[in-house]
Amino acid sequence: MSTPSQIRVLFGIILTNCSPSAPTELWEKYKSKMAEDILHRKRLKTSGMTFDFTSEMHNYTSVIVEDLRLCMANKPLQDLGMPSYNRNAAVSTCVEFDREKSYNTNDLLFCVQNNISKLTSEQKDIYDNLCIFL
Numbered sequence: 001m002s003t004p005s006q007i008r009v010l011f012g013i014i015l016t017n018c019s020p021s022a023p024t025e026l027w028e029k030y031k032s033k034m035a036e037d038i039l040h041r042k043r044l045k046t047s048g049m050t051f052d053f054t055s056e057m058h059n060y061t062s063v064i065v066e067d068l069r070l071c072m073a074n075k076p077l078q079d080l081g082m083p084s085y086n087r088n089a090a091v092s093t094c095v096e097f098d099r100e101k102s103y104n105t106n107d108l109l110f111c112v113q114n115n116i117s118k119l120t121s122e123q124k125d126i127y128d129n130l131c132i133f134l
Contacts, residue, residue: 007030007034008061012068
């Protein structure tokens with residue numbers, strides 16, 4: 001049994017020293033195993049919210065792996081023909097961002113529908129004009 005961080009280190013070593021013939025396939029097969037600790041941290045920090053793996057988590061994991069490769073061989077993942085990952089997008093793994101994205105659209109629609117009658121005439125006109133674009 002290995003921890004996700006150990007799997008990431010092993011993956012970095014394999015990429016750096018073993019020259020795998022299909023590094024992207026290897027990444028696709030094990031990326032979720034390498035991101036399990038990130039998913040677990042998110043679940044703990046948001047107590048009660050359920051999350052599954054997201055592209056942001058995998059992106060963040062790839063940034064960690066690339067950092068390991070840069071430390072070991074001073075080479076980015078692109079040198080292996082692997083996709084270039086967005087380091088700025090890795091910031092989106094923060095809990096607050098995920099909390100803002102995890103609303104239930106059905107609950108939100110229900111709330112809006114129940115409160116339309118409470119709008120002033122000016123608010124109702126604005127609402128009606130905005131609904132044209134949706």
